Amino acid sequence: MSDIDEEIRREVIAEVYRQVDELDWDGMTPRERSQWYVRWIDDPRIGGKLTRFIERDRVRVWIKDGPIKELPRARYGIGPYAQFAVSRYPGVEQIAHQAIGPAWVADPETVDIKPNRCLVRGPESDVLMIWGPAAKLADLVWAGINARVDGSAEPLIVVTSPQGTRLSGGEMLRQRVLAKQASIELRHITLRLARV
């Protein structure tokens, strides 16, 4: 990555994120995404700029393992690509407000990833908010158990669903029961992806 001119690298990432936003990337099938990787290689604004610095057959991997892999995190405002995201989910502060209440304040200094987690300071005590989509529930619960073992703040799992995906009552109940087995509280919230 270091062999790409910094200015060009930024332009390319910004362009990929702009197109991803226009293309409705989330609704695409893996095959459709695959076709776009191929098209980007020949896009003068993307592959055209990258091939000045890296081999043509590395362009696809560069896009896939770089900007695209970071896209979910960037949309939460996390990671080195955050500044390029065209659409964002609510920030950590807002997630905490939505999940726990307006009196709670997230500490941005404590944000960590895989899975996303952060210390949220309440009026009387702190919690370790661990959040992510329902598909990553196992990781969220595992992180909660580890937090317990490590003796950090009381873990709280927040299952986030992007706007438009509604979990049925049965699904939500099952997720709460699963977390309860590890004595961890679990809440559900919906997050809206909005243009910045």
Add this chain to the structure above:
Amino acid sequence: MSTDTTGDLFEEIDLTPSPQLLEALGDIPYKPWQCLAELIDNSFDDFLTDPDRSEAQEVWITLPKPTDDDPIVGLLDNGRGMSPEMLQSALKAGYSGKRRYGSLGLFGMGFNIATARLGHHTEVRTTRAGDPDWLIVEIDLRRLAQNDSFRTPLRREPKRDVSDHGTEVIVRRLRTEIAEDLKKANRHASVRADLGRVYSYLLRGENPIPGVPDGPMAGRGFRLKVNGKTVSPRLPCVWSASRTVTKEGREIAAVRSVDIALASALACMKCGHWQSPDLALDRCAECDGDDMQLRERRIHGWFGVQRYLDESDYGIDFLRNGRKIRIGDRSLFSWENPNDGTQVPEYPVDIPATQGRIVGEVHLDHVPVGYQKTDFNRESRDWRHAVFALRGEGPMRPKKAKTLGYALNASPLGEIFKGYQENRPGAGCLIPGNGSTAIHETARDWGAKFHSGKHPEFLSDEIWYQAVLAHDDNRGNGGATTRPTGNGGADGPSLTGRTGLTPLGGAPAGSSDQTGTAPTPTPISTPEPEPVETEEQRFERYRTDARQIFDLTGEVTLPRLGRKAVTVYETSAPLLDDRERPVPSLARLGKGVNLEVFVYGEHLVFREYGRDPRDYALMEIAQTLHAFEPDGQKVTAVAAEVTRQFPDQRVTESALRDRAGSVLGRVRELMTPIVVPMANELWEAVPEVVRLRAERDAGRADASLDWPTVVKDGAFVAHLDAAGIAAVVRMRPAAFLDGAVFTTSWSGWSDTAVKDRQVAQTVRPLEVVSEFLTDPGAKTRLELSLARITFDMLEQSVAGPV
């Protein structure tokens, strides 16, 4: 109701229907996708009237997953949301105050039918940007029925984000059969496909089809997702607007825009009824509403030509407010005789008569539709007017129109019909072919790839067009190549010479005369050998000098032996295998499932032994697949299976009859203008038996024909069979040979014996064809082969493109 004996005291009775009525609405047999469409319509109505489109306008649908034990159906949009008053009005069953003008929703009833069909409990949540709360209404049909009341409370729930806006409908306690159905494997995919078809226009973007200008094809770019997966609009697989055919000296493009302005009319903003401003009514004649506004009306859209023929996948789609109400409608393809109300089918009648390719999308926002939104009201004046405007008042067939006293049909559909009603292979009609026949099945196979969305190379019409050109290129050579030999031919340097790989001591064993290439003496003393040609370069060279055999291009799938995406090239460069031995054909496995096959069209086995290069290509494919054969099956058995994967290659009786129809149609077309000035004398001169057969054919085709007029006008040509054509040509060779209808030369010869032979050579194939067509018995393989060769000869002798 009761009155007392004096008759002047009236009491009122409550006509509010029982909530059980709402539950009964759920018995109307809407399919799941129709229920969803009723809800989607409301969201898209809002999008259509929203002037602020800063964000993508999106609807998300949630359907039950197989593992759900508490399944729901949900719909959420990011529309503007509703105020309490709007919500009240939207939900009021039947007596809806919802505006029907300019909306898809049309009836408040649609919401109730859809939700009641799906389940027993519906929650509606809505909020506008800036509102502090979500407004929530729960409709529990069973509880309402128990209480025998229509009243249900409005709840408010504080919003976390005041900028949030939209409406959500969640149906819970689904009907068992609906839940079971929606949990089935592939059901979500079929729902997405149905919605993608119905909302094609609203879902597609600005320039969805390469080569077709965005004007008529442009959509609205709304987004719709089912369980997170985007619903892709089903795009029309039409030829690019830049493709044309020439008819009567005029170029007719394959896509034609329709934009017909109608007189403005008064629209009732309450019920959607239109009425003429001339009536000077100040209230709606339909619902007595008093909000009437003068609005512009127009019929717009396009007619076009699909890149393939199909038995069911063609016809005109009619839309109201962006939603397709009728898909693949063919009523415009029949002409209704106003005198007796009979329907005269006009399309498709050309061979193959059961398949068509004329398509279109026409917006009829002003024509009323039925409440189930499955059809327009065909009895309405607006529908009938639209039919006239789109397809003209008279028949589209020019002769028929003329006979019945109608002017030439210049309607938008009539124009497309004129250009594309016929299905002859080649550029004359824009139909892909293989040099002798049309390749309808291959073209349709490519259409399936276009629609699958998984093959971007089939989005543009290029491959179909190349197969159109290849047909003309190839015609008259029995399917063998006619392309002039390129630089890889006899004049080119031999490969051994260029590679410098020839062993000392003479020419390699393979460079004999067999390929037709003269061995070039190798300059042994050349100090610097030319660079060695890589395998990739060698195949690139074969491709450069090749034309694709389109009717053998496609997927071959054999159950045990796997799948191959085959591309076949006929090259004019001599082929060498990897040990540099000349071969008539070669196969090369590419990336993934790709298989390239090359056939050297100039090889002696094709040039002098009459073998078809296609047979060798099939053998190559079979041999490649045979390598994966674990059970020791014979390669010929595999070859037979491979051959059967290319139905366009069949030489069946019905395929040959189709071909006969096509070529005889062309001959009659060329004869007509020649016959017209001498119609009477020619008719008198032809044998009685020919006249009788023509008359019988005419009687079968159209019982209302005035036969004496047809004879006088020369229109009898259309009813001559092959033997009849032969008889006419025999009588007047000077009129029909020398390039007029047949290319055979005649007048230049002075010896009458030669002249007679020329005539005999032309009419003999016609007589063989006639025998073939009139003999009802099953044909032997040899008879079919004879017919095929006869067709090749006949087509070769017909002037101009066949």
